Amino acid sequence: MTDLWHRVGLVTDIPRRGARCVDSPFGRIAVFRTAEDRIFALADQCPHKGGPLSQGIVHDTSVTCPLHNAVISLQSGEMAGPDEGRVRRFAVRVDPLTEVIELSLADNAERLHAAE
Amino acid sequence: MSEKLVVIGNGMAPGRALEHLFATAPGRFDVTIFNAEPRVNYNRLMLSPVLSGEKTYEEIITHDDAWYAVHGVTLYKGNRIEAIDRAAKTVTAADGTVAAYDKLIVATGSSPFIVPIPGADLSGVLVYRDLDDVEKMLQAAKAGGRAVVIGGGLLGLEAAAGLKMRGMDVTVLHLMPTLMERQLDPAAGFLLERSLKARGIDVVTKANTKAILGTDKVEGVELDDGSVITATIVVMAVGIRPSVHLAKDAGLSVGRGIIVGDDLQTSDPDIFALGECVEHRGVCYGLVAPLYEMAAVVAAQLCGDDAARYLGSVTSTKLKVTGIDLFSAGDFAEGDDREEIVLRDASAGVYKRLVIKDDAIIGAVLYGETADGAWFFDLMKKNAPVSAMRETLIFGQSYQGGAPLDPMAAVAALPDDAEICGCNGVCKGKITAAISQKGLTCLDDVRAHTKASSSCGTCTGLVEQLMALTLGDAFNPRAVKPMCGCTELSHADVRRLIVAKALKSIPEVMQELEWKTSCGCAKCRPALNYYLLAEWPGEYQDDKQSRFINERVHANIQKDGTYSVVPRMWGGITSAKELRAIADVADKFAIPTVKCTGGQRIDLLGVKKEDLPAVWADLNAAGMVSGAAYGKALRTVKTCVGSDWCRFGTQDSTGLGVRIEKFMWGSWTPAKVKMAVSGCPRNCAEATCKDVGVICTDAGYEIHFAGAAGLDIKGTEVLTQVKTEDEALEMIVALVQLYREQGHYLERIYKWLKRVGMDSVRAAIVDDLDERRRYFDRFVHSQAFAQRDPWAERASGEVASHEFRPLAEIGMKEVTC
Ligand code: SRM
Ligand SMILES: Cc1cc2nc3c(=O)[nH]c(=O)nc-3n(C[C@H](O)[C@H](O)[C@H](O)COP(=O)(O)OP(=O)(O)OC[C@H]3O[C@@H](n4cnc5c(N)ncnc54)[C@H](O)[C@@H]3O)c2cc1C
Ligand code: SF4
Ligand code: FES
Numbered sequence: 001m002t003d004l005w006h007r008v009g010l011v012t013d014i015p016r017r018g019a020r021c022v023d024s025p026f027g028r029i030a031v032f033r034t035a036e037d038r039i040f041a042l043a044d045q046c047p048h049k050g051g052p053l054s055q056g057i058v059h060d061t062s063v064t065c066p067l068h069n070a071v072i073s074l075q076s077g078e079m080a081g082p083d084e085g086r087v088r089r090f091a092v093r094v095d096p097l098t099e100v101i102e103l104s105l106a107d108n109a110e111r112l113h114a115a116e
Numbered sequence: 117m118s119e120k121l122v123v124i125g126n127g128m129a130p131g132r133a134l135e136h137l138f139a140t141a142p143g144r145f146d147v148t149i150f151n152a153e154p155r156v157n158y159n160r161l162m163l164s165p166v167l168s169g170e171k172t173y174e175e176i177i178t179h180d181d182a183w184y185a186v187h188g189v190t191l192y193k194g195n196r197i198e199a200i201d202r203a204a205k206t207v208t209a210a211d212g213t214v215a216a217y218d219k220l221i222v223a224t225g226s227s228p229f230i231v232p233i234p235g236a237d238l239s240g241v242l243v244y245r246d247l248d249d250v251e252k253m254l255q256a257a258k259a260g261g262r263a264v265v266i267g268g269g270l271l272g273l274e275a276a277a278g279l280k281m282r283g284m285d286v287t288v289l290h291l292m293p294t295l296m297e298r299q300l301d302p303a304a305g306f307l308l309e310r311s312l313k314a315r316g317i318d319v320v321t322k323a324n325t326k327a328i329l330g331t332d333k334v335e336g337v338e339l340d341d342g343s344v345i346t347a348t349i350v351v352m353a354v355g356i357r358p359s360v361h362l363a364k365d366a367g368l369s370v371g372r373g374i375i376v377g378d379d380l381q382t383s384d385p386d387i388f389a390l391g392e393c394v395e396h397r398g399v400c401y402g403l404v405a406p407l408y409e410m411a412a413v414v415a416a417q418l419c420g421d422d423a424a425r426y427l428g429s430v431t432s433t434k435l436k437v438t439g440i441d442l443f444s445a446g447d448f449a450e451g452d453d454r455e456e457i458v459l460r461d462a463s464a465g466v467y468k469r470l471v472i473k474d475d476a477i478i479g480a481v482l483y484g485e486t487a488d489g490a491w492f493f494d495l496m497k498k499n500a501p502v503s504a505m506r507e508t509l510i511f512g513q514s515y516q517g518g519a520p521l522d523p524m525a526a527v528a529a530l531p532d533d534a535e536i537c538g539c540n541g542v543c544k545g546k547i548t549a550a551i552s553q554k555g556l557t558c559l560d561d562v563r564a565h566t567k568a569s570s571s572c573g574t575c576t577g578l579v580e581q582l583m584a585l586t587l588g589d590a591f592n593p594r595a596v597k598p599m600c601g602c603t604e605l606s607h608a609d610v611r612r613l614i615v616a617k618a619l620k621s622i623p624e625v626m627q628e629l630e631w632k633t634s635c636g637c638a639k640c641r642p643a644l645n646y647y648l649l650a651e652w653p654g655e656y657q658d659d660k661q662s663r664f665i666n667e668r669v670h671a672n673i674q675k676d677g678t679y680s681v682v683p684r685m686w687g688g689i690t691s692a693k694e695l696r697a698i699a700d701v702a703d704k705f706a707i708p709t710v711k712c713t714g715g716q717r718i719d720l721l722g723v724k725k726e727d728l729p730a731v732w733a734d735l736n737a738a739g740m741v742s743g744a745a746y747g748k749a750l751r752t753v754k755t756c757v758g759s760d761w762c763r764f765g766t767q768d769s770t771g772l773g774v775r776i777e778k779f780m781w782g783s784w785t786p787a788k789v790k791m792a793v794s795g796c797p798r799n800c801a802e803a804t805c806k807d808v809g810v811i812c813t814d815a816g817y818e819i820h821f822a823g824a825a826g827l828d829i830k831g832t833e834v835l836t837q838v839k840t841e842d843e844a845l846e847m848i849v850a851l852v853q854l855y856r857e858q859g860h861y862l863e864r865i866y867k868w869l870k871r872v873g874m875d876s877v878r879a880a881i882v883d884d885l886d887e888r889r890r891y892f893d894r895f896v897h898s899q900a901f902a903q904r905d906p907w908a909e910r911a912s913g914e915v916a917s918h919e920f921r922p923l924a925e926i927g928m929k930e931v932t933c
Contacts (some may be wrong), residue, residue: 006924006926006927008923008924008926009923010922011235013923014917014918015660015900016293016661017635017662018661020918020922020923021922021923022923022924022925022926023922023924023925023926024923024924024925024926024927025927028922031923034449034450034635035301035302035450035634035635036301036448036449036450037297037449038449039597049675050676050677051677052677054672056638056670057263057636057638057641057642057659057661057662057664057665057671059633059636059641060450060633060635061450061451063240066666067663067673068672069638071638072547073452075451075452075453099371103924103926105927107682116806
């Protein structure tokens, strides 16, 4: 299952500057849509104290955690500023014509790269 | 004997290919063209000036009849090819003509997409692709009335501008929140929308068309939200689809377009394809520049240069509406690996944004001033390193190398009578004199004494330069604390400018006030959202994505990601029915904790997000609404039992508390507002440490405010004393409205008072009865839009239903989406 692309919904299912969740065997995954329609997927857990990042405020390609305001890059999964910590990323790809979002649970950097 | 070349379609792409071909190898091919359109090759891009009346058809012809004659081309006008027989190497036209080929070019272009909604086939529903369409529009424009254009992309907006210039009323309906979202970022999209509106074109964004209305011809358009716009014509400009049927029927490989390699051959080596009908490396183009590049390659291939290759194109877009300058190219999404340079000159309506990655420009959006578009585009295509000119890059080509004028020297050189502040007519001499004579050291003081830069604020920079010149090192421009890292402006500046410039949306504020980031941050966006909501009740559309999660989902997030739910208990009064409903909900949804809060009501803690709508529905059914325990809003009005029961009670404190809460619930405020009413000076409701408190006495009501009992502890100040309950309510409402209009985001009432001073509050609310009434009335007006239970709206599933459901589940059950 892990090397499949899973169809999770349409770009328009997610509000701009917002997120929706996907449940998976790896736990909750937050799928974000930026103001400019880029899509990212991260584990829905802040490296600080596990805050649900899907509930945060999305700005540019970052999200501010709802619990204690850590800022996390959607692109790298890393915490901004002096804090250290990283959230697991998942590869996503979007079909430009149908706007269908597909997500991969595969744990390989290659796929993340290909999807970017 | 020359080879036979047959061309299907006579658009811009094959036209250009033939020009190359005749230049390189005249006479090599015997050319036959079939064109479905009944005319010669013309410049399709220029249809918009024809529509608007700025050009005639004759002026936009590319190849006239004489051209075809000179080159010995047989052109079939108005004769569509219906079939390609690849085995026999012939094509067959609609009128039965059969033509044999050695080489074939398919250049069928694309066709407008018609949204399949009811009424799409009515007479009066038009598209915008060729001269016939323009003629139909012109015919309709003669009769006048309203044209509705569906689609706010390049074509739709050009059609709209043209029809407007021809005297029609025009409404543009666009599905997305901003216009031309594929080419423009939201800031530029907003500027564009504003210029179109300034020309009298109505623009409705987020407009989902449900149906076109009419019996045999168009009479109107109905949107999703039920609104109806009357219309005499509807122009559909929602996108194009490559015309591939012919190629598909002939068995060529076809994806979205006809698939071609870098040599522009289709899956049949004798058949080339180019233009909007092809798909090259997975991309279909809709602009002319790539097609011209393809044309050169096709011509070279036909002349025997097998090495000629088309490698794909980077495209740029310009909108051809006279008076609107707009340019966009490349990839302008934000990202960590990218830097952006943003230049905003609000007074000149200019917005420029460059996106830089690995020291090269990868995207550009220019609005209002596009002269440098070509230069940026060139740097971008060449992947040229920009670090050496990074500082001045955004100012454009003419700035490179030249010594930029020192702005300080320019201001110093101004004569004393030079006007600095246009709004208030203040000249340089008056400002410098005030600074030195009155010893002013901060901008706010200069504003207070001279009025300079106190209206639209665009001359703020100049005033600051004058202060720096006059005061030297004593001047510290950063004395005002900026709202956040996205702007230099303080909360006070932003609030003032929102009013002065009538700014009505977050992108508009960011553009006009020259935000340094494209999308703000988690500090400024919630603040702007509040300021706009408070300033333009009923008009401003709340931006949910700019709210902290608690306010977005109307419940308090807890440390484990669950939520707490606190229903209102008016004035701390409850009933058996309400308590039973709370108990039932706690059982039904297995809510782990039920707690009495410090605000005289009950908190249900640990509710799963998915359960929230159902929990609310049950509480609603028992008559309870949201207690806004999560909001920068009215929280609780605590009361004591008062004259109803207490032996010391002087007035009906419980009744007044309930009355205040029922009157004021739902309102948004700069920070949370908590109130209390005590029935006598023993003060059992702790009214003297609240944002607003009332102490009842035999003589009436003592109105207190500006207390604190959280991070700071502070007793209240007495605002005034009134005789009746009605007066007390009016006074409190007016006070809160004053605070709503002046408070900075997250500034509690006691901090606001400290900033503005007791005198100013008393002057507005206590001393001037008319003024008090005006504040009261404005609060009442805003309540008309605010007093809706957010829980009921969400429990009904009509608002934000996406919040409470996961998008999909992978692996656990079947994938749902
Ligand atoms: C539930 C409650 C505690 C309780 O169990 O009693 C509570 C719970 C929280 N308080 Fe409180 N406060 C509660 C009464 C108070 C009171 C007492 C009162 O209202 O009479 C105060 C002191 C009075 C005041 O506000 O000045 C109080 C001062 C604070 C403060 C400090 C505010 C300040 O400006 O100094 C915060 C932090 C903040 O707002 O930034 C805070 C924040 C919070 C938050 C919202 C923390 C957060 O941001 O997530 C807690 C939410 C828990 C939840 O999900 O319900 N709470 N909090 C009380 C809810 C009252 C209600 O019915 O709405
Ligand atoms: C109003 C308007 C404004 C535009 N503005 C711009 C702009 O500013 N910048 C820009 O870069 N691009 C612009 N474009 C797009 C640009 O015009 C097109 O990219 C370009 O014209 C496509 O050229 P083409 O040769 O592929 O197809 P077309 O020019 O569409 O030509 C295709 C031709 O083939 C004919 N045909 C189709 N099927 C058959 C058949 N089976 N048999 C015979 N003939 C057939 C059609 O009738 C048509 O005449 C604009 C387009 C329009 C409509
Ligand atoms: S005092 Fe208020 S904010 Fe602090 S832990 Fe208790 S409820 Fe939370
Ligand atoms: S859990 Fe995210 S900042 Fe603390």
